[in-house]
Amino acid sequence: MSxxxxxxxxxxxxxxxxxxxxxxxxxxxPVIHAxxxxxxxxxxxxxxxxxxxxxxxxxxxxDEVVVFERGRGRRAFADVRRALRAxxxxxxxxxxxxxxxxxxxxxxxxxxxxxxxxRARARDLTWLLTNRHLPPRPVRHMQDQFLEFAEALGAAxxxxxxxxxxxxxxxxxxxxxxxxxxxxxAALVIATSKPEKDWPAERWAEVVDALHGRHGLQPVxxxxxxxxxxxxxxxxxxxxxHAPVSALGSGLRRLVSVLDGAALVIAxxxGPLHIAVALDRPVISMMGYTNPKRSGPYRRFxxxxxxxxxxxxxxxxxxxxxxxxxxxxxxxxxVLAKVEHWSxxxxxxxxxxxxxxx
Numbered sequence: 001m002s003x004x005x006x007x008x009x010x011x012x013x014x015x016x017x018x019x020x021x022x023x024x025x026x027x028x029x030p031v032i033h034a035x036x037x038x039x040x041x042x043x044x045x046x047x048x049x050x051x052x053x054x055x056x057x058x059x060x061x062x063d064e065v066v067v068f069e070r071g072r073g074r075r076a077f078a079d080v081r082r083a084l085r086a087x088x089x090x091x092x093x094x095x096x097x098x099x100x101x102x103x104x105x106x107x108x109x110x111x112x113x114x115x116x117x118x119r120a121r122a123r124d125l126t127w128l129l130t131n132r133h134l135p136p137r138p139v140r141h142m143q144d145q146f147l148e149f150a151e152a153l154g155a156a157x158x159x160x161x162x163x164x165x166x167x168x169x170x171x172x173x174x175x176x177x178x179x180x181x182x183x184x185x186a187a188l189v190i191a192t193s194k195p196e197k198d199w200p201a202e203r204w205a206e207v208v209d210a211l212h213g214r215h216g217l218q219p220v221x222x223x224x225x226x227x228x229x230x231x232x233x234x235x236x237x238x239x240x241x242h243a244p245v246s247a248l249g250s251g252l253r254r255l256v257s258v259l260d261g262a263a264l265v266i267a268x269x270x271g272p273l274h275i276a277v278a279l280d281r282p283v284i285s286m287m288g289y290t291n292p293k294r295s296g297p298y299r300r301f302x303x304x305x306x307x308x309x310x311x312x313x314x315x316x317x318x319x320x321x322x323x324x325x326x327x328x329x330x331x332x333x334x335v336l337a338k339v340e341h342w343s344x345x346x347x348x349x350x351x352x353x354x355x356x357x358x
Contacts, residue, residue, distance in 0.1 A: 011039040011091050011153060015084070015109045016046045018096040019068050021193075022252060022271025023295070025052045026278050027143045028096060030160040031150045032061050038155035045087065047080065047105055055252040058167050068105065077101075081108040094149050095130050098122045103129035115152060121145070139318045143298040162278035166257045166353075174257035174353075181245065184352060186217040187259055187276075188244070189267035190236065191229040196289045196324050197268045201232040205239035206332045207266070207339075212242035214336075215343060222258055222272060225249035263352045264342055266335065268327065269295050277301065282346040284338045288326030293318035303345070304338050306330055 014035060018028050025048070036042055046056065047066045056062050066083050069076045085108065095106035095116040103126035106114050116122060116130030118137070127133060134148045147157040166174055178185070188207070191198050211217040221236065221244050223229050229248055236244060247258050252271075259265055259276050265283040267273040269290045276283040277297045285297045288308035293316070296305055308329040310316055 011035065011042050013043045013088065013090045014045070015087075015090045015093045015111065016044065016096060017093060017102050017106045019047055019049045019070075019102060019105070020052055020097070022052055022055055023269075023274040024097070024142065024146075025055050026162065026164065026271065026274040027146045027298075029056075029059070029061075029162045029164065029278070030143070030157065031094075031096075031146050033161040033163070034147070034150035034155040034157050035153060036061050038150075038153065045084075045090070045109075047084070051252070055164075055256075057253060058165075058169070060163065077104065080105055084108040085110065092153065095126065096146060096149060098124065098126050100124035100126060102126065106130060115149065117145075139294060139320060141294055141296075141298060141318060164256055164275060164278045165253070166260050170253060170257050173254060174261055177247075177254075177258065178261050181218045181220075183216055183218045184263035185220045185245075185258070185261060186211045186215075186264045186266065187220050187222045187247075187262040187272070189223055189265070189270055189272045190221050190232045191223055191226065192268050192270040194289070195228065196322070197270065197327060198228065198232075199268055199286055199327055199330060201235035202239060203330075203332050203335075204232065205236045207335055208236060208240040208244050209242050210332075210336050211339065215339060217263065219244040220258060220262065221246045221248055222250070222255055223248055223270075260353045263347065263350075264339070266339075273297060280350070281352075282342055282350050284335060284342065286327065286330050286335070288329060289322050289324060291316070291319050291321060294320065304342060306334050306338060308334075 043063050045064050046062055047068055049068050049070055053065050053067050068080050090109050090111040092113040093106050093109050093111045095102055098117050113132050114130040115132045118133045119127045150157045190204055208219040211219050225248050259281055260279050265276040265281050268286045273285050277300050283301050284304045286306050287296050291309055292307055308326045309323055
């Protein structure tokens with residue numbers, strides 16, 4: 001049986017299935033805060049893959065994380081099933097990821113309710129693996145779609161709270177990192193999980209020099225250490241006259257500390273963009289491959305958005321459609337124009353965290 005009515009039963013234990021993508025993990029946090037406000041004694045268990053799991057490590061609203069080791073193949077499913085079956089029953093399982101593996105894992109916890117997306121918005125037939133569904137709606141921003149889970153459980157989504165850090169124990173590392181810089185930092189996210197969302201490294205090198213020379217900023221390269229990120233780092237270091245600082249491979253928790261202390265963040269559509277929004281750090285978002293109305297910066301810093309997804313004058317709605325090749329439309333001049341706007345609008349009103357004295 002499938003129902004779309006709000007679920008008003010008392011909440012004591014909730015299992016969240018959202019396993020991958022740092023940006024989506026960021027979008028889930030306001031849902032958990034909303035549920036906690038609605039049911040203060042709520043126990044939250046979250047199923048996550050190892051990388052994204054580090055992002056919520058130490059979060060005060062997450063009671064426990066069950067790690068799905070994707071690299072173990074079929075054994076990973078058996079491990080998670082065993083771990084979830086060992087827990088007491090849950091009042092509801094929130095299947096917040098519309099992939100088959102998430103739908104399968106959503107059936108493992110003992111629970112009378114498995115809440116997922118409606119049929120039109122679910123992929124891989126995941127709607128067949130849930131027994132309650134969100135009311136049908138058009139495609140919306142991912143943050144709005146996740147907040148629908150809170151609404152379905154009778155919880156008011158507002159105010160939005162992320163509380164993503166940095167936490168007290170992370171401040172010493174942040175102070176040490178920023179003590180080594182002699183000027184405010186601009187964090188540059190130089191690559192993503194998909195090549196189609198990346199911006200050419202040669203253009204990043206020009207931006208590095210402009211940030212350093214015209215704006216008195218220290219460019220800091222952030223992200224992981226994938227082959228594409230390391231190649232971009234190499235090209236930037238070779239072409240830029242002013243050497244950027246590299247914080248590649250620092251890990252998600254330290255990435256939060258770097259972004260929190262930055263005066264400005266520049267990023268394509270990837271997890272650090274959404275972390276910056278959650279931290280209220282001004283972020284120039286570079287959108288071309290993906291629809292900014294679905295995956296762009298949520299509510300904040302719309303005036304810093306570079307929209308290469310839409311054509312001039314085009315009116316479009318949120319959608320999952322991707323547009324390959326559009327990131328190449330973004331010029332260095334486009335980015336630097338937004339940097340100038342940031343300097344006039346945000347430099348004084350959004351100073352970076354006082355990492356040296358935090």
